[in-house]
Amino acid sequence: MKLIRVVAEGDFETxxxxxxxxxxxxxxxxxxxxxxxxxxxxxxxxxxxxxxxRKRLLYKGEWDAWKPHPLGAVIxxxxxxxxxxDPQKILYKGDWIAWESHPAGVVILLDNxxxxxxxxxxxxxxxxxxxxxxxxxxVIMHDxxxxxxxTDLLYExxxxxxxxxxxxxxxxxxxxxxxxxxxxxxxxxxxxWNSHPNGVVIQQGNLLLLIVYKAKIA
Numbered sequence: 001m002k003l004i005r006v007v008a009e010g011d012f013e014t015x016x017x018x019x020x021x022x023x024x025x026x027x028x029x030x031x032x033x034x035x036x037x038x039x040x041x042x043x044x045x046x047x048x049x050x051x052x053x054r055k056r057l058l059y060k061g062e063w064d065a066w067k068p069h070p071l072g073a074v075i076x077x078x079x080x081x082x083x084x085x086d087p088q089k090i091l092y093k094g095d096w097i098a099w100e101s102h103p104a105g106v107v108i109l110l111d112n113x114x115x116x117x118x119x120x121x122x123x124x125x126x127x128x129x130x131x132x133x134x135x136x137x138x139v140i141m142h143d144x145x146x147x148x149x150x151t152d153l154l155y156e157x158x159x160x161x162x163x164x165x166x167x168x169x170x171x172x173x174x175x176x177x178x179x180x181x182x183x184x185x186x187x188x189x190x191x192x193w194n195s196h197p198n199g200v201v202i203q204q205g206n207l208l209l210l211i212v213y214k215a216k217i218a
Contacts (some may be wrong), residue, residue: 036068067101100133124150163195166215
């Protein structure tokens with residue numbers, strides 16, 4: 001593996017284009033209250049601000065909750081889900097049991113077993129143990145099976161943790177992170193990890209690194 005450092009805003013896309021699978025990109029360094037994956041690196045929560053890679057400002061203000069989105073971040077304010085907190089960009093307004101960001105808006109869970117894209121388009125209805133949004137709909141975990149939209153098997157077996165990836169799911173087993181439990185993306189140490197559209201992000205201290213694995217459907 002080789003380390004490619006991102007030294008300035010705007011470099012990320014260029015360096016990612018030059019990188020090969022298993023290369024490592026240094027996204028940013030600093031203490032974040034929370035962070036989540038973003039196509040350009042990560043969205044960092046710093047006080048009342050959300051910034052891409054601790055630099056470009058996405059949103060400043062209050063929120064009840066937030067989650068990263070390919071176009072920035074989804075901001076929850078009361079019963080509204082707003083793209084980047086813009087009152088003119090309401091992704092959903094109403095009730096929910098849970099919600100997740102999605103490239104086409106948000107996935108809304110209603111009645112504990114109905115999953116709707118933007119509260120309108122049905123994605124899945126049925127039993128589940130865990131779930132997460134996915135670019136092609138959502139991933140349903142049930143009885144140790146990971147099913148895309150409840151039908152297409154992505155992985156079956158034991159896990160320590162998991163997260164969705166455009167090409168399926170990232171499975172953690174011990175100190176290994178594997179795509180669909182088969183393709184090793186990273187083996188080593190981390191404090192926190194999360195899936196990324198182009199691999200996995202690992203946090204080591206205050207350093208955030210992208211282990212590159214370029215999604216085939218991206």
